Amino acid sequence: MLDVSLELFSEHGFEGTTLQQIADRLGVSKAALYYHFESPKDEILKALVAPVTDGIDALLDEYESRDWTPAERRNFLKEYLNYLLAHRRVIAYMTSDLAIIAHPVVSGGHQRRRARIEAMLLGDASSFREKVRLTMAFSGVMAVIARHPEVDAEELREALVDAASTLLRSKHRRPAA
DSSP states (O other): OHHHHHHHHHHHOTTTOOHHHHHHHHTSOHHHHHHHOSSHHHHHHHHHHHHHHHHHHHHHHHHTTSOOOHHHHHHHHHHHHHHHHHTHHHHHHHHHOHHHHSSHHHHHHHHHHHHHHHHHHHOTTOOHHHHHHHHHHHHHHHHHHHHOTTSOHHHHHHHHHHHHHHHTOOTTSOOOO
16 A cells, blocks of 8 residues: 555655545555545555654664764764665655645654754754755755666765765865865
8 A cells, every 4th residue: 555655646746646546546445545544645644754754763863872973974874875775765755745845744753853963963063054064965865866766776875975975074174176
């Protein structure tokens, strides 16, 4: 059911997909969806994104208490990217459908995770410029994953680590001209 829903949401968007379309593709009645779910579309969306968001939360829990050396930052970035790449289809969908970005199932947790990442990587004394670089790096990662679904995961991972690492360099290290 989740695969079918993800296909339909990706084709028509969350708002543009009807329960009837999901039921038809599954070969069940619309009433059957209501039998299993109180609010079928919202609960399906939650079931789609929960494995991704729960895994990211676990990764953040693991890294939150560490000392942030440049090597540790790169390790976090690699693990974060590995996780996103393991869930490419859902990430691509989540990045492209504006309706779900603002949906309560997604939006609150997304903002909370972003704040945790910012606190971990930048700390309390971060400048506005550093916050801009962090936002560009992490938003860019999602956009690139969504834009290039056909690229080999290893090639994509290497390119993303290089690009994000460049954006996240310490203010004391400047990229070569």
